Amino acid sequence: MTETGTAGATTPRRDVREHRVLYGCMGLGGGWDRTPYTAADVDHAERAVRAALEAGITAFDHADIYRHGKSEAVFGELLARDPRLRDRVLIQTKCGIVLPDGSRPGHYDLRAGAVVRQVEQSLTRLRTDVIDVLLLHRPDPLARPEEIAEAFAALREQGLVRQFGVSNMSAAQIAHLRTAVEVPLVVDQLEMSLHRRGWVESGVLVNTPAAAGDGFPHGTLEYCAAHAIRPQAWGALAGGRFSGGDDTPAARLVAELAARKGTTPETVVLWWLQRHPAGVAPVVGTTRPERIAACRDAVDGPPRLDHEEWYALWVAARGAPLP
Template identity: 70%
Template structure:
């Protein structure tokens, strides 16, 4: 399972949001660089070579410490895929947080990411959130310019519906290659929406039905952020679902983290999980999701889903 599409992401990606120190504007330290290097080494050791960033992560420090690691080992750049995002502006003093996909902002944010990452090209740029005030033709102008200058190789989106992607794609001469969404055994609206059609429960699920189908039909890679459900089923709190995950892991000679990733990878949409832990031991716990074929049967996949939802299917 898992498809190596135009992003070059492979079976699993590593999300770098945990790198860079505190979520404030205090400078990162040498210890933060060492922490990032240890995490990156663990990621590479399990066979993951695609790294997902966001220009807002740790106020830019996640990208910056990653760039410091690349400066220590420049040869690493040719071995990896670098993906980052732009489009969110965090609150700053009296300024509110908002979304901003104006052409000038996108261009400036990409230039800043390139500087922090210490690279001359971003492999994949995702638009982090939809900006209702950004005209698609203006976004297309910025992306086309960045592509033409050789600053960004490929483009995608994050947290967007099929209709939003199609609307944006209309103005582009190159394909959007990825859509990153929150998907996990804990955040299940993306799969619930497929089975609650024509039931009263449909109104309780806000996920735009048809988005997965649109992406798979158009060769757009689906990337899952938060795939480990923030530890909910791997020891953070006892639950029937957590016990089932543990039992399946023991039965199959793997880790609970792998079971959660396999649950996503088992879906025919070819979902690519983006793991975000900064702890090397937890990164290593995801090894089998990279190295082994998905080891869940049809029945086991459904058992996990039904146990997590807490009620039978409609």
């Protein structure tokens, strides 16, 4: 597989914090079941990955549970098809969620042995000898920071993982983890979009009655900014809610701004995230090549939204004035 992307598409930046946009691989690998993936699934993945590379995206986000491991496995097939590809991409994956199986309930497991075992399985599926970034997928209430620190240290010493981070964690949870973990935590991946706005609403709703109804942990982005932890936004395109032709005030404003600035609605939606000073890096999860290509202008250069345009999008999406 070859690509003709923008500068940086042939030599990935190994520090994940330098990547402005990532491609989310959850949609690759066939169905959410345990049936084997097919050659058609691999071809489907190749088209999506090629589109991402051509758009200048060289960081790919996985999790060991996506499609019951098949997302990682089809990506491994692509690496096997083109041995040069591994040197051109950054691979990020997550561990810690155990899917339900028969009478066994779904649960979280961040014990040291489980983390190491899940990483080894991901390495096998991905057909690589190192994971560039490992994230803890969800907080495990039974996890002990000392055990996680033990797993991280072992994985780093063995050269199996380069960087570490978390996903779906609050500032307090990260701070607790950092009491034992000595390796830097460089990412916190959270659901953030123009639709799921708790990450920004929580700040302005402080000291208002509406604050009780917002579940986003206030102060998390500020904590990340203070500790060189880059927030990543999963669900960044909000399922096409603002870029798929919907007739809502927010979607119409997105389209108007895109036309005015000579770009695409998808890019405007990503710019809204990137404009925040915390340095949010969107994770794009669509598998449609044309929609992946539409994100190109968000990959390089600063977001071209001014102060008032950013607020106009926020107010239009929330459907009510700010407090």
